Structure formats: structure tokens, C-alpha cells
Amino acid sequence: MRNLLIFINRYSAFLLFLLFESIALSILVINNTYQRSITISSANELVGDAYYRLNSVEDYLSLKSTNDSLSSENAALRNQLQTSFLNTRLDTHRVYSPINEQRYLYLSAQVINNSIHQKNNYITVNKGFVDGIKKGMGVISPSGVVGIVVNVSPRFSIVQSLLHKDTRISAMIERNKSFGSLIWGDQIDSRKAVLKDIPSHVKIKTGDKIVTSGFSLFPSGIPIGKITRFGVKGGGSFLDIDVFLATNFGTLEYVYIVTDKMKKEQESLESNLKND
Amino acid sequence: MINQTTANILRFVTLIIVQVFLLKNIGYYNLAVPFIYPLFILRLPMRIQQIALYTLCFLMGISIDTFYNTPGLHTTACVSLGLFRIYYLKIGIQQDKFENEPEPGIKTMGAQWFLVYASVLTFAHHFILFFIEIFRLTDIGFVFTRAILSTLFSVTLMSLTELMFWGKKR
Numbered sequence: 001m002r003n004l005l006i007f008i009n010r011y012s013a014f015l016l017f018l019l020f021e022s023i024a025l026s027i028l029v030i031n032n033t034y035q036r037s038i039t040i041s042s043a044n045e046l047v048g049d050a051y052y053r054l055n056s057v058e059d060y061l062s063l064k065s066t067n068d069s070l071s072s073e074n075a076a077l078r079n080q081l082q083t084s085f086l087n088t089r090l091d092t093h094r095v096y097s098p099i100n101e102q103r104y105l106y107l108s109a110q111v112i113n114n115s116i117h118q119k120n121n122y123i124t125v126n127k128g129f130v131d132g133i134k135k136g137m138g139v140i141s142p143s144g145v146v147g148i149v150v151n152v153s154p155r156f157s158i159v160q161s162l163l164h165k166d167t168r169i170s171a172m173i174e175r176n177k178s179f180g181s182l183i184w185g186d187q188i189d190s191r192k193a194v195l196k197d198i199p200s201h202v203k204i205k206t207g208d209k210i211v212t213s214g215f216s217l218f219p220s221g222i223p224i225g226k227i228t229r230f231g232v233k234g235g236g237s238f239l240d241i242d243v244f245l246a247t248n249f250g251t252l253e254y255v256y257i258v259t260d261k262m263k264k265e266q267e268s269l270e271s272n273l274k275n276d
Numbered sequence: 277m278i279n280q281t282t283a284n285i286l287r288f289v290t291l292i293i294v295q296v297f298l299l300k301n302i303g304y305y306n307l308a309v310p311f312i313y314p315l316f317i318l319r320l321p322m323r324i325q326q327i328a329l330y331t332l333c334f335l336m337g338i339s340i341d342t343f344y345n346t347p348g349l350h351t352t353a354c355v356s357l358g359l360f361r362i363y364y365l366k367i368g369i370q371q372d373k374f375e376n377e378p379e380p381g382i383k384t385m386g387a388q389w390f391l392v393y394a395s396v397l398t399f400a401h402h403f404i405l406f407f408i409e410i411f412r413l414t415d416i417g418f419v420f421t422r423a424i425l426s427t428l429f430s431v432t433l434m435s436l437t438e439l440m441f442w443g444k445k446r
Contacts (some may be wrong), residue, residue: 020333020334023335023351024351
């Protein structure tokens with residue numbers, strides 16, 4: 001205590017200066033919009049930089065699991081190659097057909113900020129409109145569906161994750177092609193979602209795979225999850241299906257942003273219909 | 277002669293009035309802007325308590341800020357001026373053996389000493405003032421130029437004031 005008093009006495013000039021100066025600076029920053037905006041923006045820059053550095057360290061730590069997922073994805077893609085199928089077609093000349101035209105393009109992006117414990121979760125990825133990302137594009141990961149792009153800056157985009165109360169994804173049961181919409185039901189568990197609007201006469205069983213229907217944003221057949229439990233709620237005509245999500249949002253690192261090249265064409269055709 | 281406290285109060289009020297109603301409208305393309313009010317802090321008594329010094333600096337700054345409509349800007353600069361004054365006098369006085377003088381002025385300490393004293397401290401004050409006004413490191417060159425030119429302007433005005441009004445006391 002005595003030492004403290006001696007210390008204060010010795011440096012009293014400087015301590016008093018610090019006291020008065022901090023009062024003056026806080027008055028300055030609180031009351032002047034210009035100085036405040038600069039303070040806030042440089043604080044943001046600092047935080048963004050810190051996130052970026054932290055992320056570059058985390059990348060190394062999870063290099064092994066990332067490699068594993070990439071190599072397994074490579075294998076899956078190799079399975080889909082033309083060369084890995086036996087050619088049984090008899091016709092020899094090519095016919096122009098929409099089947100041969102590429103509809104979906106995939107752009108790889110890295111997750112630089114992520115949340116799973118909020119009521120509404122968002123993911124930030126390191127690709128923006130410079131790279132051709134637009135609002136409303138779908139986002140998938142190697143293991144399944146992730147979400148929808150909601151906000152784009154030159155170099156970054158914000159993805160509204162599946163773990164968000166407003167996210168609805170058109171999904172179907174792979175076995176019998178009946179479709180409904182997927183929402184994040186309880187908004188607590190990051191691995192569980194709810195599939196709605198499946199009529200109760202449809203025969204399903206636990207363990208059935210849920211995939212995207214291909215009606216919007218995503219190509220059809222992207223995995224979403226597996227049925228863990230189902231039942232009819234209160235005599236309704238629709239089933240209530242609990243889904244265990246294929247994507248682990250907690251360890252998300254690389255995602256693909258899906259560009260639908262024919263989205264405009266489809267939308268304009270469908271909007272014609274509504275005008276009639 | 278009027279005593280020290282009255283003289284300082286009078287100086288406080290006069291300098292604010294001159295600064296706010298006259299010098300506020302004078303300037304050379306925003307490059308050299310005169311500030312005479314630091315003279316009040318420069319002329320405070322030698323043996324003033326540190327807490328009193330800082331309080332007076334704070335009061336001076338906040339009064340100027342009220343008229344300039346820039347809350348905190350001049351206050352920050354004034355409080356730093358207080359710190360610089362304490363350290364300048366601590367280092368500068370012992371060698372020059374002026375310890376017995378009641379207050380640092382042009383007549384008591386001599387023209388040369390006062391000019392150096394005023395220039396160094398005014399430059400420090402102006403530099404901090406303009407730096408906080410710009411509030412980023414990228415324009416430091418502009419801040420530097422502004423501070424040097426304004427210091428020339430301000431110190432000239434301060435010396436003239438010293439010679440005209442408070443120079444006659446002894």
C-alpha cells in the first residue's frame with residue numbers, strides 16, 4: 001500500500017495527465033461524429049484483421065481433416081466421370097440437348113466467420129461480387145447443404161445458414177421423391193432440423209436420406225440429412241419429420257457457392273405464368 | 277499592482293474573448309490558424325499545483341470548445357499542453373537558475389528564453405490539436421505543415437501581446 005502511494009506520488013503528473021486526457025478524449029469521441037466514425041471503423045478493421053489471423057492458424061490445425069474431406073470428395077467426383085461408366089449408348093452422332101449443357105457452376109470459398117449458437121446464424125465467406133457472387137445464391141459444403149447468400153461486399157459475402165429461422169429449403173426424400181420444405185425447427189441443436197409438408201400417406205422409415213429437390217437454388221440430389229424420427233402431429237395431414245443434418249456447421253471450413261446459370265430463364269418463364 | 281490570481285482570471289477571460297470573437301475569423305487558407313489562448317497556460321505561476329494546472333487546462337480547453345463547437349478537441353490538446361509544460365519546466369528551469377521567478381513571462385525570463393519556451397510548447401499543442409482534428413496517421417505530413425505555420429503565427433501574436441500588456445509589470 002505504501003509503495004503504491006509512493007508510486008502515485010512520483011508519477012502524479014503523468015497519472016493526472018492520463019485522467020484528464022481520457023476524460024477529454026472520451027468527450028471528443030462521443031460528441032463528434034467524424035472522430036467517432038473513424039474510431040469505430042479502425043476498431044472494426046482491427047477485429048477483422050484479428051479474425052483473419054486466427055483463421056490462418058486454425059487452417060493449419062485442421063489441415064488433416066480438410067484433406068480427408070477433399071480426397072473423399074475427389075473420389076466421389078471421379079465416380080461420376082463419364083469414363084467411369086460403361087458406354088452402352090448406340091447412337092454415334094451428338095445431338096444438341098440441354099442435358100449436355102452445364103447448368104450449375106461451383107465456386108469454392110473459405111469460411112472466415114461462423115456461428116452456430118445464435119438464434120439466427122450467419123456465415124461469412126471470403127468471396128464477394130468481384131468473384132461473381134450474387135445475393136440469393138445457394139451454398140453447399142462437401143457434406144451437404146449450408147445456406148443462402150444474403151449479403152455481398154466486394155470481397156466477402158454473408159451466408160444465411162440453414163440454422164436460421166427464415167431459411168426454408170426445398171427438400172425431398174431420396175427413396176420416393178416426395179418433397180417438402182426443410183426448416184431449422186427447435187433453433188437449439190445445430191445438428192437437427194425439421195422437414196415439413198410431407199403428406200402423411202407417404203411411406204417413410206428412419207434412416208431415409210433427405211436430399212435437395214432441385215426446385216430452387218440447389219441442384220437436385222445434394223444431401224441434407226437422415227430421418228431420425230417421424231410422426232403425425234395432432235391428427236394433421238402432414239408428417240412431422242426430424243432430420244439429422246449431414247453438414248456439421250460447427251466445423252465448417254470450405255464451402256461451394258452454387259451459381260444457377262438458368263435461374264433467370266426459369267424465373268422469367270414462371271413469372272409469365274403468374275401474369276396470366 | 278493587481279495580485280497574481282486576479283491577473284490570471286483577467287487573462288483567462290480576455291484571451292477567450294480575443295480568441296473566440298477575433299482570431300476565430302482569421303486564418304491563412306486553413307493552413308496557418310492562430311491560437312492565442314495557450315498563452316494563459318504558459319503564463320500560469322511556476323509553483324502551481326499539478327492538479328490545479330490540469331484543472332485550469334481542462335477548463336480553458338472546454339471553454340474554447342464550447343465556442344468552437346468541437347467538444348473535447350481543444351480540451352485534449354490543452355491537457356497535453358499541461359503535461360508538456362510540467363516536463364519542460366522541470367528540465368529547463370534548473371539549468372537556467374530562474375527558480376525564484378513567480379511566473380514565466382517575457383520580462384521575467386528574457387526574450388530568448390520565452391521565445392523558445394513558447395515555440396516548443398505551442399508547437400506541441402498545435403500538433404496534437406491538428407492531429408486529433410484529422411484523427412488518422414495517413415495525413416501526418418499535412419498536420420506537420422499546419423502545426424509549424426500556425427505555431428509561427430501564434431507565437432508572433434503571443435509575443436506581441438506579452439510586450440504590449442504584461443510586459444510593463446516590473
